[in-house]
Amino acid sequence: MSSPSSLLKQLGLTGAGSPLSGRHLLLILLAAGFLALTVFVVHPNEFRIQAFFSGSNCSRPNTNTDAAAFVAPPAKPPSSASPSHAAAAPAPVPGDDVRILIGIQTLPSKRERRDLLRTVYSLQLREHPSLAGRVDVRFVFCNVTSPDDAVFVALEIMLHGDIIVLDCAENMDNGKTYTFFSTAARAFADNPYDYVMKADDDTYLRLPALAASLGGASRVDAYYGLQMPCDRENFYPFPPFMSGMGYALSWDLVAWVASSDLARREQDGPEDMWTGRWFNLARKAKNRYDNAPRMYNYKGSSPDSCFRHGFVPDTIAVHMLKDDARWAETLAYFNATAGIPRAGELYHLPPLAGRP
Ligand SMILES: *[C@@H]1O[C@H](CO)[C@@H](O)[C@H](O)[C@H]1NC(C)=O
Numbered sequence: 001m002s003s004p005s006s007l008l009k010q011l012g013l014t015g016a017g018s019p020l021s022g023r024h025l026l027l028i029l030l031a032a033g034f035l036a037l038t039v040f041v042v043h044p045n046e047f048r049i050q051a052f053f054s055g056s057n058c059s060r061p062n063t064n065t066d067a068a069a070f071v072a073p074p075a076k077p078p079s080s081a082s083p084s085h086a087a088a089a090p091a092p093v094p095g096d097d098v099r100i101l102i103g104i105q106t107l108p109s110k111r112e113r114r115d116l117l118r119t120v121y122s123l124q125l126r127e128h129p130s131l132a133g134r135v136d137v138r139f140v141f142c143n144v145t146s147p148d149d150a151v152f153v154a155l156e157i158m159l160h161g162d163i164i165v166l167d168c169a170e171n172m173d174n175g176k177t178y179t180f181f182s183t184a185a186r187a188f189a190d191n192p193y194d195y196v197m198k199a200d201d202d203t204y205l206r207l208p209a210l211a212a213s214l215g216g217a218s219r220v221d222a223y224y225g226l227q228m229p230c231d232r233e234n235f236y237p238f239p240p241f242m243s244g245m246g247y248a249l250s251w252d253l254v255a256w257v258a259s260s261d262l263a264r265r266e267q268d269g270p271e272d273m274w275t276g277r278w279f280n281l282a283r284k285a286k287n288r289y290d291n292a293p294r295m296y297n298y299k300g301s302s303p304d305s306c307f308r309h310g311f312v313p314d315t316i317a318v319h320m321l322k323d324d325a326r327w328a329e330t331l332a333y334f335n336a337t338a339g340i341p342r343a344g345e346l347y348h349l350p351p352l353a354g355r356p
């Protein structure tokens with residue numbers, strides 16, 4: 001039997017592109033279901049599933065069963081940060097000073113998407129000036145390999161200064177996440193953020209909602225996002241992790257990732273799922289915040305699920321905005337265009353998408 005990670009690779013999870021999300025996640029979960037079936041039903045003695053989740057030679061107390069190693073602390077909505085957690089950590093302070101670095105994972109060639117995201121987030125910050133200077137949105141990719149892209153990226157850096165080029169080769173499952181967090185830990189060591197968030201370039205974030213929510217969360221040992229699998233019955237035994245649509249780590253966890261032998265050694269694998277796996281193995285991230293149903297996938301014509309539903313007003317993030325039509329509908333729903341008169345001296349517009 002081939003190793004589980006090569007099984008994942010065979011499912012097409014290794015191409016360049018944005019990290020684990022949506023369809024990839026589904027494929028991985030299907031693969032997991034298949035694996036679990038194979039292990040537990042078909043070949044109960046031929047393969048120990050623990051090997052898959054426990055990694056190669058991770059140092060882990062041997063007093064526990066392998067399964068116990070994956071009992072992550074229960075995730076909770078940020079507003080319910082419990083006193084018991086507050087006792088272990090400094091009490092959360094009100095969120096009006098929380099500092100967040102958001103690294104949007106993208107590719108050098110996706111200039112048009114960056115242009116849209118810059119516009120969207122600049123307008124949000126303009127509308128909420130108290131966030132400017134506290135919420136920094138950056139675009140993140142590995143080494144630029146095309147000389148043409150190098151010219152265009154250089155121009156963007158000159159004008160916007162919002163690009164981080166990691167020392168890595170563009171990849172999907174070979175450690176870009178590890179490189180991102182460890183690079184952030186080093187680059188901002190002198191002036192750390194409270195949280196570093198990794199987000200997809202097909203995710204729409206509502207920065208005020210995000211900042212308010214994170215402001216009420218613990219500043220230490222915190223792992224914040226949309227927890228997967230959200231359907232525990234069907235997707236056992238996947239280790240809990242936060243969806244790649246966007247998740248934030250408190251600074252101490254970012255620093256831990258950068259210094260952890262475990263994370264360095266175990267960086268190749270399905271991105272984002274492996275982030276959860278590091279914390280599970282190392283018994284880190286005691287404060288987990290599952291933001292369902294405020295973080296979710298765009299619904300479209302798909303049926304509702306625990307990670308996908310229609311728009312809701314108190315949304316923090318919508319994921320799977322793969323094309324212009326979805327972006328337009330989403331931005332219209334959230335009133336991103338509300339400030340503009342329908343017609344002016346020099347322009348006129350048809351009714352907006354998604355609006356009567
Ligand atoms: C685990 O450690 C043993 C002994 O140190 C070594 O022989 C083996 O190759 C290691 N396995 C992996 C997957 O690294």
Ligand SMILES: *[C@@H]1O[C@H](CO)[C@@H](O)[C@H](O)[C@H]1NC(C)=O
Nearest residue numbers: 142143144166167168169170
């Ligand atoms: C990325 O680019 C830097 C600078 O040119 C180079 O030193 C490094 O080896 C490259 N890394 C990879 C993984 O290609």
Ligand SMILES: *[C@@H]1O[C@H](CO)[C@@H](O)[C@H](O)[C@H]1NC(C)=O
Nearest residue numbers: 312313314315333334335338
């Ligand atoms: C958008 O604006 C309309 C009209 O003012 C309002 O009824 C609606 O609640 C707003 N939607 C959101 C998501 O804030």
